[in-house]
Amino acid sequence: MLLTSSWIIDSAIILSTLTYLFYKYVTRNFDYWKKQGVFYFEPTPFVGNFADVVTMKKTVAETLKTLYDKTDEPYFGVFAFDEPILVIKSPELLKLILIKDFTYFRQRTIAEGSHSKLISNWLFFQRYSAWKKTRSKLSPIFTSGKLKNMLHSVSDTSELFGHYLNDHLGVLEAKELCVKFTTDSIVKCFFGINGKCLEEGHSDLNAISERVSEISIRNSIIQFLYMFKPFLVDLFRLDFLKKSDLDYLLKAFETSFNSRKAQKNGIKGKVVDYIDLMLESEDTNGTSTSEYESDHYMAMANTIQFYLAGVETSAGSLSFTFYEWAMNPDIQEKARDEVFDMFKKHGKITYESIQEMEYIDMCLAETGRKYTLFQILDRKAENDYKVPDTGLIIKKGTKIFIPYYAFHMDEKYFPEPQKYIPERFLDKTVNADGIYYMPFGEGPRSCLGERFAQMSMKIFLATFLRSFKVEPCDKTPSEITFNPNSFAMISKDGINLRFKRLDEN
Numbered sequence: 342m343l344l345t346s347s348w349i350i351d352s353a354i355i356l357s358t359l360t361y362l363f364y365k366y367v368t369r370n371f372d373y374w375k376k377q378g379v380f381y382f383e384p385t386p387f388v389g390n391f392a393d394v395v396t397m398k399k400t401v402a403e404t405l406k407t408l409y410d411k412t413d414e415p416y417f418g419v420f421a422f423d424e425p426i427l428v429i430k431s432p433e434l435l436k437l438i439l440i441k442d443f444t445y446f447r448q449r450t451i452a453e454g455s456h457s458k459l460i461s462n463w464l465f466f467q468r469y470s471a472w473k474k475t476r477s478k479l480s481p482i483f484t485s486g487k488l489k490n491m492l493h494s495v496s497d498t499s500e501l502f503g504h505y506l507n508d509h510l511g512v513l514e515a516k517e518l519c520v521k522f523t524t525d526s527i528v529k530c531f532f533g534i535n536g537k538c539l540e541e542g543h544s545d546l547n548a549i550s551e552r553v554s555e556i557s558i559r560n561s562i563i564q565f566l567y568m569f570k571p572f573l574v575d576l577f578r579l580d581f582l583k584k585s586d587l588d589y590l591l592k593a594f595e596t597s598f599n600s601r602k603a604q605k606n607g608i609k610g611k612v613v614d615y616i617d618l619m620l621e622s623e624d625t626n627g628t629s630t631s632e633y634e635s636d637h638y639m640a641m642a643n644t645i646q647f648y649l650a651g652v653e654t655s656a657g658s659l660s661f662t663f664y665e666w667a668m669n670p671d672i673q674e675k676a677r678d679e680v681f682d683m684f685k686k687h688g689k690i691t692y693e694s695i696q697e698m699e700y701i702d703m704c705l706a707e708t709g710r711k712y713t714l715f716q717i718l719d720r721k722a723e724n725d726y727k728v729p730d731t732g733l734i735i736k737k738g739t740k741i742f743i744p745y746y747a748f749h750m751d752e753k754y755f756p757e758p759q760k761y762i763p764e765r766f767l768d769k770t771v772n773a774d775g776i777y778y779m780p781f782g783e784g785p786r787s788c789l790g791e792r793f794a795q796m797s798m799k800i801f802l803a804t805f806l807r808s809f810k811v812e813p814c815d816k817t818p819s820e821i822t823f824n825p826n827s828f829a830m831i832s833k834d835g836i837n838l839r840f841k842r843l844d845e846n
């Protein structure tokens with residue numbers, strides 16, 4: 342007997358008290374935006390403004406778009422479950438946050454993965470001081486000169502793709518198909534190995550790439566916690582990759598690195614990939630052993646990150662481009678004409694010739710607009726920041742979501758946003774006043790691999806268009822519905838398309 346003579350009444354009192362206390366706890370921040378004088382959307386206890394995400398009706402990107410469309414305020418408050426988040430709608434304010442006043446917003450909101458030596462070495466997750474050092478060491482890899490050296494590896498992989506497709510023509514799931522190319526091309530350029538996805542049809546690396554992009558309960562929970570509950574990531578030591586997959590990748594890299602080192606044995610040769618670049622820069626003279634080891638580990642860790650950051654995103658972009666080309670044959674034909682002109686003029690794909698393929702550039706730009714690939718971009722205020730010409734002070738620690746899918750689908754910037762119109766990018770006036778188009782992010786923290794991704798995608802598409810065509814089939818969705826269980830924006834029904842040789846009817 343605790344409170345009354347009846348255990349039933351006691352239990353009811355205890356249960357109600359606990360429920361009340363829990364309710365008070367999860368709603369403790371719900372007056373935050375009111376106190377700040379910021380317009381906000383009324384949250385629901387336990388889910389905040391993300392009820393549709395929890396019930397799997399919509400993706401995070403679509404949920405934020407619905408709210409974005411309901412207001413003309415330059416910024417507004419929402420609650421991700423119990424946490425206040427500032428959402429930016431003004432392109433001018435976004436330019437300040439991402440570029441001009443970047444020093445206030447150098448971090449992301451996502452978990453930092455500090456439980457793992459590997460993840461905490463990844464550029465994407467690092468805090469400013471570590472990030473600055475890593476970014477300055479990695480940036481030289483993506484200069485024009487270095488990319489030119491990687492072009493041959495990407496071209497060879499595209500040729501291999503041509504052979505693979507020739508043997509597998511018919512109805513194929515476009516993303517699965519493109520993952521084979523992006524995996525082989527990224528591991529060739531950054532690990533210096535043959536991923537054998539195209540040569541063997543399905544290799545160990547192909548299986549790892551599929552596990553990374555798979556919509557499984559494990560992946561959904563991990564992605565959700567990285568985004569919304571970062572402290573649980575460290576507590577439960579959550580990693581993106583299964584340990585066995587990670588060990589496989591680390592071993593593949595080290596074996597390739599050591600064998601190249603032994604082969605070269607100090608001889609300076611042509612730099613063809615990332616491994617050569619690492620050997621070139623890992624000159625131990627004048628560097629302490631511990632500094633050498635930490636640089637080597639950083640370079641190796643980021644190779645794994647390039648794999649994770651590049652395979653899924655580039656395959657997503659390519660498969661959505663295939664989808665749009667299948668649904669818009671006139672656009673596919675126009676892109677093919679450009680490729681034939683390019684081959685007529687240059688005879689082969691060179692770094693210079695791909696710069697001339699402007700229509701394919703426009704197609705990729707339009708794919709990047711319509712299919713943002715990530716749900717949101719994010720930043721965190723490192724110090725109090727006074728927003729010019731308003732009374733708002735964004736307090737230190739405030740999490741900021743950039744609803745870039747909503748910007749890209751905003752009628753004001755892109756008339757008839759549901760339509761795929763590459764010509765939108767003809768006059769290059771996008772982002773003239775403020776930032777509203779950012780498929781690769783913007784500012785000092787934008788995508789490091791953008792130029793590599795653009796180069797590889799163009800080489801791949803040019804090789805494809807020269808010999809093949811793509812059409813819709815019975816299983817092709819008439820429009821794309823995004824899968825609400827994934828952090829990446831992917832098609833819920835897959836993208837089944839019919840691939841044919843150019844001379845086939």
Ligand code: HEM
Binds near residue numbers: 464652786791
């Ligand atoms: C179509 C392909 C790709 C798309 C659409 C894409 C998109 C993005 C976006 C939106 C960001 C966040 C930027 C921001 O917050 O402002 C990002 C970051 C990043 N991406 Fe990509 N990406 C692609 C391919 C790649 C590739 C191929 C690599 C590496 C080889 C790569 C490496 C990175 C890295 C390292 C970061 C973190 C940058 C930092 O925090 O400094 N990405 N990417």
